[in-house]
Amino acid sequence: MxxxxxxxxxxxxxxxxxxxxxxxxxxxxxxxxxxxxxxxLDWVELYTLGITGKRFLPAQVKLLHALWTYTSYPDARLWNNRVAALAGSARSTGALGVAAAIAVSEAAIYGWQPELAAADFLVRAHECVIAGQSLQDILTLELERHRYILGYGRPVATSKIDERIPAVLALMERENLEQGPYLRLAFEIERTLFQMGRKLPINYAAVTVAIPLDMGFSPRECYLFVLPSFQAGMPPCYLEAAERPEGATFALKCSQVHYAGPAKRRWSDSQ
Incomplete structure (x- = not known):
């Protein structure tokens, strides 16, 4: 009791x-x-077992691996990799640099928060479709409430196909993995948005949660699954910055900064 x-x-x-x-x-x-x-077990199998308590088929594990591999970009200009690079430039430790980079990967616009929101929306939309609601009505209501559909559109390349998605679909075809209801719904949402005059192509967030949802993950489990997905690109950025002279990564002259604040003044003027 x-x-x-x-x-x-x-x-x-x-x-x-x-x-x-x-x-x-x-x-x-x-x-x-x-x-x-x-x-x-390899590490991804163990990681997903820890999250879900479930074991997955070899082809499914290979696909889960790919969802991480295909978004591992060692580009220090990316917001989270920049943190790792600046940590190396400042001679911080690798643990602090990578941990900080993982932490800022939860950016609300283009980090893991959209993945969690996209998973939540796909689950809600799927339930509504099964209940008989039209997808256009579901999307209209969601847009009225939030003004956007997370998982659609891409800030850095709004009108282009997300280069990671064709690679994922090609792997699924090679492994004879059919698209499940959530992934099919994700692409149907893209088509319906286009029909509604919203040119918002599907991005990696929607795909990278739709696939685990089809494997039985919950939205929270999807979020936990994607946590390490950017990590492979971080150590290269840290290492390269650490090999340069200290402070030399993203060095910028003050004269290159456009400043529009208060004019320069003498210290004595403020007394």
């Missing part, structure tokens, strides 16, 4: 179904012996 205060219910030893470490003996991962039962 539960007490009146939730903390009283959880007082004492930690109760968990996720696993535990028994130094010198074994490690348990979601009820499996990590070094016996799961010793053949």
């Amino acid at each position: 539960k007490s009146k205060h939730p903390l009283q219910d959880y007082e004492g030893p930690l109760r968990t179904k996720m696993g535990g470490c028994f130094p010198g003996e074994r490690a348990v991962f979601r009820g499996h012996d990590l070094h016996a039962d799961l010793k053949e």
Whole structure:
């Protein structure tokens, strides 16, 4: 029987179904012996098992791998990679640089927040379609509420096809993986938006959550899955900046900055 205060219910030893470490003996991962039962798993298989508690077919795991691989861009101009590069330039540690870069990957406009919102919308839209609502009505209402549909349009290349999507679809075809209901819905949303006069091509956010949704992930599990998806591009940016002279990455003269604030003044004028 539960007490009146939730903390009283959880007082004492930690109760968990996720696993535990028994130094010198074994490690348990979601009820499996990590070094016996799961010793053949690669890292993505283990990572998704930890998130969902489920095992996936080899072709599905290969596709999940690709969703990370195809967005691993070692370009220091990208907002999150820039943080890693500047950390290397400032002679910070790799752990701090990469961790900070992962943290800022949650940018609201073009980071992981759109992925979570896109997954949530796909689930809601799918339920509404099954209930008999027209997709155009669903999109009209969503646009009235939020003015945009996350997962559609791309700030850096609004009118172009997201180069990662054809690569994902080609892999699915090679692995004989059919498009599931969420991925089909994601592309139907793109077509319907075009018919409504909204030229917002589908972007990687919608695809990278639709595929896990079709594998049984929840929106929160989709979010956790995409967390490391940019990480492979970060260490190269950190390393290259660390190899340059300190402070030399993205060096900029003051004369190159267009300033429109208060005019230059003497310190004595402010006394």
